[in-house]
Amino acid sequence: MQHTQRFPASAAPGTDPAEGDRLVGSDRVLAVLKELARHPDGVALDELTRVIGSPKPTVHRALAALRRAGLAGQDGRGRYLLGDEFLRMAFAHHEARPEHVRVRPLLETLAARFGETAHYAVLDGREVVYRAKADPPTGAVRLTSTVGGRNPAHATGVGKALLAHELGTLDAVRRWMGEAPLEPRTPRTRCTAEELHAELRATRERGYALDDQENESGVTCLAVCVYGTSATVPSGAVSVSALAYRTPLGALVDAVAEIREALGPLKEPF
Template identity: 80%
Template sequence: MTVRSTEADSKGLVGSDRVLAVLKELARYPDGVGLEELTQVIASPKPTVHRALQSLRRAGLADQDGRGHYLLGDEFLRMAFAHHEARPDHVRVHPVLEALAERFGETAHYAVLDGHEVVYRAKVDPPTGAVRLTSTVGGRNPAHATGVGKLLLAHELRTVHDVEAWIGDGALERRTPRTHCTAAELHEEFEAIREHGYALDDQENEPGVNCLALPLYATSANTPSGAVSVSALTYRTPLSTLVDAYADIRSLLGPLGEPLR
């Protein structure tokens, strides 16, 4: 994020934006980052970045280690984890993800829709297995290229005109040669999702990774609050294996997998 001129420092909104930009950048350096490097990344004068860091330190949101490097503070981590753990959907979904990861020996996710992207709210890796996925809680992916995203979009976009309006004037990113990017392709797939009750990602977001996704009703009686997926390495768990196990996956969701009629 590029910060605007220093003349705007005294204007509260711009100054706040600058502090938040520094905070977000610190999250990219778990081992800490020096003031010089941070200044270059933020593209703002050193005194400005230093003032932002001091504000964050006073609030406990940033800290400085023995090398003089800056990193996220303990108070920030405490707040973030306390908030994350207190989320009703996360608390209720986590046992389901654990059961899925153990049953299939693959990674289970819970994700919600945010515009054109999905945000991963929870993730459980398999208890055993040397190769695991690199997805992270809080990470994002294009909704149209993921099983969880397509599952949730299918509940919102009922007609091809809905899909066209959602896509808008821009072009959707083709993450792999298998990614569906046109309104016609997605509408056809959304109809199949509504018919079958699940969505598939056949290496559409990342080569070598597929998944099967189902809706979850954690915070709403009739509208999916998010989607759960079993994401697998194709050489280890082919997509056909996940499809054949649909009934097992559905049963592990329990009441959270059924809307109230």
């Protein structure tokens, strides 16, 4: 059932409280626009009138103003919905924003869902750089990671997710490692070319990367790639990093379909 909500002036941004419970002028138009966004299949005038709490002619005038601006339209059944111009502006604005800003709502959703920290990171040589982070709700224990911080790629879920797309062979892993040995962050860190190659191969096969306390003892992670600029080349990776005692790695694996679904348009096409 579609949830509906009345829009008294006291709850509408920018409304003068002196107007009481009556929407006026631009506030009414904005209330209608916001309600249209809740009905992707369209909504009838009678339903809009009931939800907005204004007379039908008043709501109809607000719709007429939105239609003149291209921000609202009508389908073949006479139901009102967001207009093409609104969608054009929204998508143009969305695409122009830096990807870490676009990913931020996804991270907040994941952090709230799991009560753990969500990260967005990109690959920079042998390291990953965290471009965005969302902490769990207030009261939960939080990780000490910071935006702009770095970690070795081979020890992190986000790093292994991205390396799996770049290093398809054992020779490629060896060339990437070069002469400098990989740092063992914990006793579980995979530091040899053979170990890392096997882990990257497993990552490609299952479609997500795991960090089983390899970067930090007591912290596990599941990471998936995001595709903000290309359908085939990942632009970064998103992870849920969890305290192992609170959210076991198996719980993240069980929820991998949900994590992928949360990516929306940034997820890899399957």
